Amino acid sequence: MGYLINNIFRSSFDPLSVFFLAVIAVVSLPSAVYSVGYMKGRYSSGKITLGWALLILFAASMALVxxxxxxxxxxxxxxxxxxxxxxxxxxxxxxxxxxQAGTIYIVMTHIGTAFIITAILIIFGHAHSFDFAAMKNACLFMPSGTKNLVFVLFLAGFGTKAGIVPLHVWLPYAHPQAPSHISSIMSGVMIKTAIYALIRFAVMIVGVESTWWGEALLVVAAVSCLVGVIYALMEHDIKKLLAYHSVENIGIILLGVGASVLFIKLSMPLAAAFAMAAGLYHLINHAIFKALLFLCAGSVYSATGKRDMEKMGGLIKVMPWTAATFLVGSMAISALPPLNGFVSEWLTFQAFFMGVVSAPAGIKIFMGILAGVLALTSGLAAACFVKAFGITFLAMPRSQNAACAKESPFSMKLAMVFLAMLTVVFGLAAPLILKYLVRVSGSVLSVDTSAAGFTLNNLIIAPRGSGGIYLSPSLLALGLIVIIGMTVLAVYAVWGRRRLTTGKTWDCGYYPAICLDQGGIPPVSDRGRDKLDPRTEYTATAFSKPFRIAFDFFLLPYRKTEKIRESFYHVKSFKYELYTTPVFKEYIYQPLLRAVFKISDSLKRAQSGSIHLYIAYIFITMLALIIFMSRF
Amino acid sequence: MEYLMLILSAPLVSGVIRKIKNDLRMRRGPGVFQPYYDLAKLFAKDEVVSENASWVFTITPFVVLASCVLALLFVPMPGAANPFVYIGDLLAIIFLLALGRFFLALAGLDTGSAFGGMGSSREMFISSLVEPVIFISIFAVCASPSFRFSSVVAGIALVLAVIAETSRIPVDNQETHLELTMIHEAMVLEYSGRSLALLELAAHIKQVVFFSILANCVFPVGILPVKILIIAAMIALVEVSVAKMRLFRAVDFLSFAIVLSVAALVISAVGL
Amino acid sequence: MEIMQLLLTGILFMTFVLAISKRLGAMIGAFRAQSLFLFFTTLYLAMKGRDIEIYIVAFLLLSVKVIAIPRLLSRMVKRIKAEGAAGLFVNPTLSIFIAMFLTYLSYLFTRRIMPFADRAQGEAVIISLAVTLIGLFIMVSRMKAISQIVGLLVMENGLFLVASSVSGGMPFFVEIAIFFDIFVCVIILGMFVYKINKVFTHIDVNKMRELKG
Known part of the structure; x- marks a missing residue:
């Protein structure tokens, strides 16, 4: 046992590990608190115990990773x-x-592990040791072709866990299906361990070999961003929507990491350290606000019993805490100042800007376009969260469940409020955190960052030293508050108190149908309603329509209509369904799956079901081995 | 001080544009100070708020106004020493305006009116396509040390972006009140009285923000008020000479702007 | 030295008997005899090495493999009324030839992998390897489920022999654990056999290929 602990599970606490431990703690603890209220009443007591055991095991295993x-x-x-x-x-x-989700997940994750094991064994073949330090030394003498191969294997392996496109298919199934506090940990932390592993193995152990590593990472990241956010826009299941945003945000994190890998090879060490810090900053930010959003979604789910946004609405009035914290989370993920998502996206933009200013011409263009992709992504993300928050929490309730929803218990509120406050803190205290993260990334890349002042003082970030670009989230927040306060005061001083009348939303003069009935039109059950009702509200599907049309080359939407007739002339009701084609599933995974089934069908002949035959296989293999050994 | 002047003269810019448009169309139209009268009238009026609305609806005008004013403070002004550059840079402006837009879009959805939802949806759609244009063109401009050919191309791309952002023809039409064609107007449809006044003021300021970015970053010669007036005249000319596009033609319009901005980037990287 | 050879020959002989025995009762008897020879071998080694641990292991072997397991197996045979033919795929004549061939193979193999071992050790390894292979062969060539258990136990005996004769036995705890393991394994397999008998009214594993999906 002692041997095991000393030699196999010896832990390291270098800055990178400590940083990730912090990420794990920051998300796992509130989730654990949240689970008290979430699991109560939903599961039997035995299952709650099991849930706790698994939760602790899960957190512990991530900490070990x-x-x-x-x-x-x-x-x-x-x-x-x-x-x-x-x-x-x-x-x-x-x-x-x-x-079903579990099966997809376990299959994908094992495919990923296969890649990882292959890569590690290749390194082991050179190092003859599994120790990180020894592997690192051995990699110095590895031929560059092998290094490239190992990098690709790591990218595929860890990419599966991180959910980069096109290996993301499991993510939107698995994450929403878990209980909400688990979804928050999975989306908030687990996929980040893949980023950790990628940095640890590809950057620290193998060492960046050529510029195309960074370029490949950046391209993969940009594609993940766009695909993730576009699918998220089309999604109406609130937890699935959040899961797709994890794909997008992993892309943003990888944009930072990829830029750093590229800068290292372009011998711009300070820029590399800065880009890595930006990536890590977004990583912890995403952990916080994604966990928050999943917890809020879970709160909505336990209040309404539904995950479909089209069935919600008006929740801001019955669930004020959940609504407020969800709003904070949405603002953070949409990169709105002065919250944390804004800071890290701004830093990522600045990292690209460094590339645009001082890299070679080709890289300049590449970086500029990536900045455009990031801008498009954050614009689409903002649109998506306007949809998510607006349809779920605002306006009128769209179903009975939403109308009589109740606010969640204290433990859940506590966790959500705590995370919402962290979102704000990580925005306002950005210069301090950036300082720390630059140290972490300096140790990762073995760059001396003590000379690089990316901050002017404890309030102001200055990516280019004193070169003219500054950002101070705390002062910015202060500015916003001051201006709002001044506006309110000025308006009151000049025009006095606000005089308010409450009225109905304007309905284009759409009078109650009763008036029409008097004109001789027979009442139809759907008509006797009073003016605007939830059915006339703008829906999530409608909200995403412009995006669906603009990106139809990728989404390939199609619709199904069906008329339910009473007789030939009288159409009783009309069914209209809208779908988008899951491109990756349709054109990559299905053909792959079909091929696998075909092969396994032909292999089935070997599976006769006879135990003797199976033992005979073992027997023959053994004999063959013995004969082989005695020959050579 | 300069900034206070800018904020106070923001409605004037709108008034000027309106006046030029009317003159070009051989109409008389109101004077250039009409936007001030409108604001004064709105501020003094009572408000009607929908029964479905929540606190999001109430705070939105203030958030929108604050974000626009703060954004204006960040606009780099050549010559003048500006303490606000330490708080945020050009990129922060775009994020700040996104903050205002986010709340405005939520307010559009908040009343449960289909028009508001439609406006929010379209606004978010167009702005998400505009953002890359602005970012790439700013990068292209900043990557070149002085005013060069690439700056001109980036400037044209930015003009297209500004047209879309300030809800001008051919992307949106400020004058229409036909529900199906409105974008910005549809979002603020439910607002009235004081809140509406704040939002209108914010829209004027936002316009000035974009004009001054265009004026100061892309064409760094000449004095600001003159440049803003030239840009205003240019926008007015565009507005009277083209027709409004269907929403999905706007996609083509904006993708053209994106292509243009990328072209500017390539040109500046090549070193022209 | 002579005694050791005698004992080893006894083990091999009993394995051959196992390979050709047709009836379940005979198989169990042969297995008991084989285990008894193994016990004497271990006892001999223990006396030579004067090691208390090997004594314990030897008596454990006596109690588990010579007494307990054969009794368990014959009880099982009686309970499910599976007396009679063990159901051979390969007739006894061919079986003995195969067994001999396997022994020859293990002889070749051993000479190949450990050419410098002394004669006594070499013989022990040859015989234990042959026992293991024949055990596997028994598992392949019989129909009734109980003969699969016996085959597994024969293989285990072979492995035990190679461990104790070459290196003076495995670590004590491992030895104990393996005995326990084997015992539990037989019990579990026995329960499976009961269950199979109950469900299918026979224990002919050959007929279980209908289960294939």
Missing amino acids: VTVKNAFSFIIVWELMSLVSYFLVIFDHEHERSI
């Missing part, structure tokens, strides 16, 4: 993390969908 310093034990704890999360995904196993 980011601290072990031995590749062998890394694989063990990595698999442990995957397995525990699989069990958490199928926690509600009475739903058919959970099992």
Whole structure:
């Protein structure tokens, strides 16, 4: 046992590990508090115990993933993390969908692990040791072709866990299906461990070999951003929407990391450290606000029993706390000042700007376009969260469940408010955090960052030293508050108190149908209503229509209409359904799956079902081995 | 002080544009100070608020106004020493305006009116396509040390973006009140009285923000008021000479702007 | 030295008997005899090495493999009325030839992998390897489920032999654990056999291929 602890599970606490431990703690603790209220009444007491055990095991395995310093034990704890999360995904196993989601997840994650193990074994072949330090030394003498191969394997392997496009298919199924506090940990932290592993193995152990590594990372990241956010826009299941945003945000994080990898090879070490810090900053920010959003979504789910946004609405009046915290989370994820998402996206833009200013011409254009992609992404994300918040919480309730929803218990509110406050703190205290993160990224890239002043003082960020670009989120927030206060005061001083009349929303003079009935038109059950009702509200589907049309080359929308007739002339009701084609599923995974089934069908012949035959296989293999050994 | 002047003269710019448009169309139209009268009238009026609205609806005018004013403070002014540059830069302006837009779009949805929802949806749609244009053109401009050919191309791209952002023809039409064609107006449809006044003021300021970015960053010669007036005249000319596009033609319009901004970037990277 | 050879020959002989025995009762008897020889071998090694641990292991072997497991197996046979033919795929004549061939193979193999071992050790390894292979062969060539259990136990005996003769036995705890393991394994397999018998009214594993999906 002592041997095991000393040699296999020896932990390292270098700055990168400590940073990730902090990320894990920051999300896991509120989620645990939240689960007290969330699981109560929903599950039996035995299941709650099981939930706690799995939760603790999950957090512990993630902590081990980011601290072990031995590749062998890394694989063990990595698999442990995957397995525990699989069990958490199928926690509600009475739903058919959970099992299905779990299966997709476990298959994808194991494909990823296969890549990771292959890559680690290749390095082991050179290093003859699983120890990180020894592997690092061995990699100095590895041929560049092998390094490239190892990088691709790591990218595919960890990319599966991180959910980069096109390996993201499992994510929108698995994350929403888990209980909400687990979704928050999975989306907030688990996918980030893949980023950790990518930095640890590809950047720190193998070492960046050529510029195309960074370029590949950036392209993958940009595609993930766009695909994630476009799919999120089309999604009306609130938790699925959040899951797609995880794909998008992983893309943004990778934009920072990729830019850093590229800068390293362009011998711009300070820019590299800055870009890495930006990526890590977005990482912890995303952990915080995504966890917050998932917790809020869980709160909505337990209040209404639904996840479809089209069935909600008006919740801001019955669930004020959830609504307010969700609004904070939405603002953060839409990169609105002065919250944390804004700071990290601004930093990422500045990292690109450094590239645009001082990199070679080709890279300049590349970086500029990436900045455009990031801008488009954040614009679309803002649109998506206007939809998510507006349709879910504002206006009139769209269903009975939404109308009689109740605010969540104290423990859930506590967790949400805590995370919402962290969102604000991480925005306002940006210069301090940036200082710390630059140290972390300096240690990752072994760059001396003590000379680089990316901050002017504790209030102001200055990416280019004193070169003219500054940002101070705290002063910005102060400015906003002061201006709002001054406006309110000025308006009161000049025009006095606000005189308010409450009226109905304007309805184009759409009078009650009763008036029409008097004109001899027979009443139809749907008509006798009074003016505007929830059915006339703008829906999530309608909200996303412009985007659906603009991106139709990618989404390939199609519709199904069906008339339910009473007789030939009288159409009783009309069914209209709108779908978008899941491009990756349709054109990559389905053909792949079909091929696999075909191969396994032909392999089935070997599976006769006879035990003797199976033992005979073993027997023959053994004989063959013995004969082989005695020959050579 | 300069900034206070800018804020106070913001409605004037709108008035001037309106006046030029009317003159070009051979109409008489109101004087250039009409926007001030409108604001004064609105501020003095009572408000009607929908029964469905929540506190989001109430705070939105203030947030929108504050974000626009703060954004104006960040606009770099050549010559003048500006303490506000330490708080935020050009990119922060875009994020700030996004803050205002976010709340405005939420307020559009808040009343439960289909028009508001439609306006929010379209506004977010157009702005998300405009953002890349602004970012890429700013990068292209800042990447070149002085005023060059690439700055001109970036400037044209920015003009297209500004047209879309300030809800001008051919993307949006400030004068229409036909529900199906409105974008910005549809979002603020439910607002009245004082809140509406604040929002209108914010819209005027936002326009000045964009004009001064265009004036100071892209064409760094000449004095600001003159440049703003030239830009205003240019926008007015565009407005009277083209027809409003259908919403989905606006996609083509904006993708053209994106292509143009990328072209500016390429040109500046090549070194022209 | 002579005694050791004698004992090893006994083990091999009993394995051959196992390979050709047709009836379940005979198989169990042969297995008991084989385990008894194994016990004497271990006892001999223990006396030579004067090691208390090996004594314990030897008596454990006696109690588990010579007494407990065969009794359990014959009880099982009686309970499910599976007396009679063990159901051979390969007739006894061919079986003995195969067994001999396997022994020859293990002889070749051993000479190949450990050419410098002393004669006594070499013989022990050859025989234990042959026992293991024949155990596997037994598992392949019989129909009734109980013979699969016996085959597994024969293989285990072979492994035990190689461990104790080459390196003076495995670590004590491992040895104990393996005995426990085997015992539990037999019990579990026995329960499976009961269950199979109950569900299918026979224990002919050959007929279980209908279960295939």
